[in-house]
Amino acid sequence: MLVAEKRVTSLGPDRRDFLRTALGTVGFLTLAGCGAGGSGTPSPAASAALSPPPGTTGALIPVDPASMAAMRSRPETFLSAYSGLGGSASSAAFMRTKLGSAFASLTDAGCMTAFATVVASDSAPAGATSLPNMTASLRQLLSNPALNCGHYCKLATLLALLGHPELIPPDAAAGDPPKSTLHFMVWLADVPMGTGLHAQLLLANVLDNAYLLLDPMYAFALRIPFVGAGPQADLSVIENAAVMLQTPITPDNLTLLSPAPTAELPPMVPALTGAALGPQYILHDALWGAEGWDLRIGQIFNQLGSPAPV
Amino acid sequence: MSAPLFSIPAEVLAAIVARPEKFLSAYSTLGGGADAAAYVRSQLGGPFATLQAPGCLATFAGVVAYNAVPAGTSALDPTTATLHELLTASALASQHLCRLSALLTLLGNPALVPPELPASSQPKATLHFLTWLGTVPLNTGALTQLVITNVLDQAYLLLDPQYAYLLRIPFVGAGQQSNLTVAENVATMMQTPLSSGNLVLLDPAATSGVPQMLQVVLSGALGPEYLDQGATSGSDFWDENIAQVVYNMS
Numbered sequence: 001m002l003v004a005e006k007r008v009t010s011l012g013p014d015r016r017d018f019l020r021t022a023l024g025t026v027g028f029l030t031l032a033g034c035g036a037g038g039s040g041t042p043s044p045a046a047s048a049a050l051s052p053p054p055g056t057t058g059a060l061i062p063v064d065p066a067s068m069a070a071m072r073s074r075p076e077t078f079l080s081a082y083s084g085l086g087g088s089a090s091s092a093a094f095m096r097t098k099l100g101s102a103f104a105s106l107t108d109a110g111c112m113t114a115f116a117t118v119v120a121s122d123s124a125p126a127g128a129t130s131l132p133n134m135t136a137s138l139r140q141l142l143s144n145p146a147l148n149c150g151h152y153c154k155l156a157t158l159l160a161l162l163g164h165p166e167l168i169p170p171d172a173a174a175g176d177p178p179k180s181t182l183h184f185m186v187w188l189a190d191v192p193m194g195t196g197l198h199a200q201l202l203l204a205n206v207l208d209n210a211y212l213l214l215d216p217m218y219a220f221a222l223r224i225p226f227v228g229a230g231p232q233a234d235l236s237v238i239e240n241a242a243v244m245l246q247t248p249i250t251p252d253n254l255t256l257l258s259p260a261p262t263a264e265l266p267p268m269v270p271a272l273t274g275a276a277l278g279p280q281y282i283l284h285d286a287l288w289g290a291e292g293w294d295l296r297i298g299q300i301f302n303q304l305g306s307p308a309p310v
Numbered sequence: 311m312s313a314p315l316f317s318i319p320a321e322v323l324a325a326i327v328a329r330p331e332k333f334l335s336a337y338s339t340l341g342g343g344a345d346a347a348a349y350v351r352s353q354l355g356g357p358f359a360t361l362q363a364p365g366c367l368a369t370f371a372g373v374v375a376y377n378a379v380p381a382g383t384s385a386l387d388p389t390t391a392t393l394h395e396l397l398t399a400s401a402l403a404s405q406h407l408c409r410l411s412a413l414l415t416l417l418g419n420p421a422l423v424p425p426e427l428p429a430s431s432q433p434k435a436t437l438h439f440l441t442w443l444g445t446v447p448l449n450t451g452a453l454t455q456l457v458i459t460n461v462l463d464q465a466y467l468l469l470d471p472q473y474a475y476l477l478r479i480p481f482v483g484a485g486q487q488s489n490l491t492v493a494e495n496v497a498t499m500m501q502t503p504l505s506s507g508n509l510v511l512l513d514p515a516a517t518s519g520v521p522q523m524l525q526v527v528l529s530g531a532l533g534p535e536y537l538d539q540g541a542t543s544g545s546d547f548w549d550e551n552i553a554q555v556v557y558n559m560s
Contacts (some may be wrong), residue, residue: 076420076556139557158559162420165331300559301330302394304413308558 005171005204005237059219059258061085061098061115063122071119072142078159082115091115102223102253103207109164109180110206113214116159117201118257120152120216134288134296135309149199152216153184156201157297168301169294171204171237180205183237184293185213191281194267199293204237210253211241213272218265219258222272224249238282238290245277314474314513315353316340316373323378327397333414337370346370354510357478358462364419364435365461371414372456372471373512375407381472389542389551393417404454407471408439411456412552420556424549426459429488435460438492439548440468441538447531448523452538454548457496466496474516477527478508493545494534503530 063081070077086094095111096103106114120141127146133154141147141155160167160182167182181204189197195218203212209230213222227247231240254273262268271277283289318336325332341349350366351358361369375396382401388409396402396410415422415437422437436459444452456469464485468477482502486495506528511517517524526532538544 074423075559076423079421135560137558137560140560161559162556165334165417168331301417302392304330304393304417304559305390305396305409305555306392306558306560307390308554309560 005231005233005235005240058260059118059122060255061095061118061257063119068119068122075138075142075159076162078116078119079163081119082112082163085115099221099255100252103212103221103255105208105210106212107180107206109160109167110203110212112163113156113160113167113182113201113203113206113212114221114257116156117214117216117219117221119159120147120156121219121257123147123152123155126152126217132309134293137309139308147217149195149217150184153199153201153293154297156214156216157182157184158300161300165301167203169298178205181237182297184290184297185238185241186283186285186288186290186293187277188281188283191271192267192276193271194265197283202238202241211237211244213241218261218268219256220262220272221255221257222249223253225253236290239279242277242279242282245272246275248275249273312511312514314373314515315510316370316512318374318377323374326374327378330393330397330414331417333371333374334418336374337367337418340370354476355507357507358476358510360463361467362435362461364415364422365458365467367418368411368415368422368437368456368458368461368467368469369476369512371411371418372469372476373474374414375402375410375471376474376513376516378410379407381407404450404452404470404472405439405441408454408456411469411471412437412439413555416552416555422458423553423556424492425553426492433460436492437552439545439552440493440496441540441543441545441548442532443536443538446536447526449520449526450523457492459492466492466499468496472516473520473523474511474513475524476510476512477504479504480508491545491549493537497532497534497537500527500532501530504528 067081071081082091085091092108092111095114096106099106099114123142124144124147126148129144129146129148131140131144131151133148133150136151136154138158141151167180169181169183171181172179183202185200185202187198191198201214206212207223209226211224213224224241224244227244235243251273254269256262284291286292322336326336337346340346347363347366350369351361354361378397379399379402384399384402384406386395386399386406388405391406391409393413396406402410422435424436424438426436427434438457440455440457442448442453446453458467458469461467462478464481466479468479479496479499482499490498509524509528541547
C-alpha cells in the first residue's frame with residue numbers, strides 16, 4: 001500500500017543555506033553519538049564496535065575490493081556493481097533473497113538502497129572526522145578515512161539517488177500519487193540503543209505495508225510493519241515509523257548485513273525490536289534533525305553541477 | 311512550418327523547474343507511459359531506429375532544455391551553474407543549454423559521464439561537449455553542441471539544444487581512431503557529407519532563421535580545424551567538468 005503523509009516544511013531556503021554554510025564550516029554539523037555535540041567523536045561503545053569498516057567481517061553481501069576501488073574513482077560504477085549482483089538473476093531478486101522472506105516485497109529502489117547501505121558500510125570505519133556531513137560530496141565521503149552515522153547515511157543516500165533519483169524527498173504533494181521516498185531518521189542522544197545521537201535511513205513505499213529502516217553504520221535492515229490503521233496522514237514518515245516502533249517487531253524483520261557491529265552494541269537489537277523506541281526520541285530540528293536532512297537531501301538535484309564543496 | 315516533434319505542456323515544464331527530478335517522470339510518461347525510448351525512436355524516424363535508451367533520454371533532455379529557457383546571453387558561469395540556476399535563468403547561451411541538457415541526462419543516467427572507458431573495456435555510452443570556434447562556417451559564431459557515443463550502431467549522436475536538432479553522424483572509413491578524442495573523431499567524420507535523412511529537427515522553428523546552418527552541417531564543410539581546443543573552453547575541459555558532476559554531488 002502506498003501512503004501519502006505529512007510533508008516537512010520549515011525555514012526558508014536562504015536562512016537554511018546560510019546557517020548550514022556557516023555552521024558546517026566550523027564543523028558543527030556532525031551528528032552526536034556517532035559524533036555528539038558536533039564533536040565528530042563516536043561514543044566509546046560505537047568506537048569499540050566499529051573498526052574495521054562495519055560491513056567487512058562476515059558480511060551478508062560482500063563488496064569486492066576491486067568494485068570498491070572502482071567506486072572511489074568513478075562513483076557511477078556503483079550502478080554497474082549493483083547490476084552485477086546475482087549473476088543471471090536480477091539484482092533486486094538477489095537482494096531480496098539475501099535479506100530474507102520478510103523483504104520479499106522490497107522494490108528495486110529499496111533493494112538498491114540496501115546495497116548502497118552495504119557499500120557505505122564498507123567504505124570506511126567509524127570514527128572522528130572534521131568532514132561536515134551535511135555538505136560533504138560523494139567524492140569526499142568515498143575517500144574519507146573515517147565516517148560518522150550522518151556521513152554513512154548521506155553516502156548511502158547519494159549512491160541510491162544515482163540509480164533511483166525519484167527517492168528524493170519530499171513526499172508526494174497531497175493529491176498526487178504517493179511515491180517512494182528516503183528520509184533521515186535522527187534519534188536524540190538518549191535513545192535507548194546505546195549509540196547516543198544517531199542517524200539512520202528510512203524509506204517509505206518500498207515494502208508492502210511496512211517501512212524500511214536501514215543503518216549503514218551498524219549494518220542492518222529492519223522492516224517496520226504497519227500497525228493499526230497504518231500511517232497517519234497528519235504525521236510525517238519519520239513520526240509514523242517511530243510510532244510503529246513502539247510495537248514489538250518479530251526477529252525475522254531484522255537482517256544483519258554484517259553481524260559484528262550490532263553484536264558489540266548489545267542494547268541496539270532489543271531496542272529496535274522490543275518497542276523501546278518511539279517518537280519521543282526523534283530529533284526534530286529544521287537544520288540538523290530529521291526535517292533538516294529532508295530539506296538538505298531534497299536540494300541535491302537543484303544543486304547538481306555546483307563546484308566541489310570546500 | 312511543421313510542429314515540434316515533442317510537446318511539453320507548460321505545467322510539466324513548471325514542475326521540472328520546481329523539482330528537477332520530475333524530468334524523469336515526464337520522460338517516463340512519453341508515448342502513454344508504455345516505453346519512452348520506443349516512443350522517442352518512433353518520433354525520430356528510421357535512421358534513429360537503433361538509438362539506445364540513454365540516447366533517447368538525452369534527446370528528451372535536449373528538448374526540455376530548449377523549451378525551458380530561450381536562447382540568449384547570460385551572465386551565468388556555464389562551467390559552474392547548477393541545475394536550479396540553469397532552469398530558472400531568463401536566457402541561456404549554447405554552453406548553458408548543453409550543460410542543462412547534460413545535467414538532466416545525468417539525473418536519469420549518471421553512467422554517461424565522461425571519460426570513455428579504456429579501449430580494453432566494454433564500450434559504454436558517454437556524453438561530450440563539442441565546442442566550435444567562432445569561425446565555424448555555421449554562421450552561429452562560437453557554438454557548443456552535445457555528442458553521445460555508443461548509443462547508435464556505427465554512428466555518433468549529435469544533439470543541439472539551442473537549435474533543436476539531432477544529427478546522426480555515421481562512422482566513415484575504419485571508424486573511430488583511438489588516438490583522437492571523441493570531439494576530434496566527430497569533427498573528422500563531419501568532413502564527409504551526410505544524407506539529409508540523418509538530420510531530425512526537433513522543432514523546425516529553431517533553425518528557420520539560420521537555414522544555411524543545416525546545409526553546412528550536412529555538407530562536409532565542418533572539420534577538426536574548427537574545434538575549440540582551449541584548455542578552459544574546449545571539449546577536453548568540458549569532459550573533465552562534466553565528469554565532476556557525480557563526484558561533487560552533495
